[in-house]
Amino acid sequence: MKLVSAFLAGLIFGLGLIVAGMANPAKVLGFLDIAGRWDPSLALVMAGAVAVALPAFALAKRRDRALLGDEMQLPAARRVDRRLVLGSLVFGAGWGLAGVCPGPALVLAGAGLPGGLLFLAAMLAGMA
Numbered sequence: 001m002k003l004v005s006a007f008l009a010g011l012i013f014g015l016g017l018i019v020a021g022m023a024n025p026a027k028v029l030g031f032l033d034i035a036g037r038w039d040p041s042l043a044l045v046m047a048g049a050v051a052v053a054l055p056a057f058a059l060a061k062r063r064d065r066a067l068l069g070d071e072m073q074l075p076a077a078r079r080v081d082r083r084l085v086l087g088s089l090v091f092g093a094g095w096g097l098a099g100v101c102p103g104p105a106l107v108l109a110g111a112g113l114p115g116g117l118l119f120l121a122a123m124l125a126g127m128a
Contacts, residue, residue: 002068014107020045023107025099025115032096090126 021027022042030039063072095101100108100119108116 002070005068013103014110017104017107022101023104025104028095028099028101028104032099094123094126 017023020042022045027039028042030037031042033039057074060066060072060074066072091101098115098119100116102123105116105119105123109120110116
């Protein structure tokens with residue numbers, strides 16, 4: 001059941017990225033171009049994601065176990081340190097230059113698109 005639920009969650013997430021346009025680097029770059037031809041539509045996607053995530057995390061904080069029985073594992077770190085700031089800067093620079101972040105990169109790589117495969121390889125190298 002855990003494998004099926006993980007597959008379905010990933011499938012729904014990937015389809016959501018495609019439908020929302022977040023797997024389209026040109027759309028993402030249009031969203032990030034606030035000084036030019038700004039496309040605010042992805043802000044609505046992000047607002048929708050936050051609206052879904054906030055109550056889900058509030059519920060998760062009150063539980064000891066996930067719905068399928070595993071121990072609940074939520075991030076405990078609250079401190080902003082140098083590694084977090086540098087990692088955020090690198091993530092933002094990569095997102096701004098390529099118009100792709102990790103979730104959409106997996107969608108693009110899964111579709112066999114060269115840009116997605118290249119971004120995924122660079123992301124894995126950066127993580128290593």
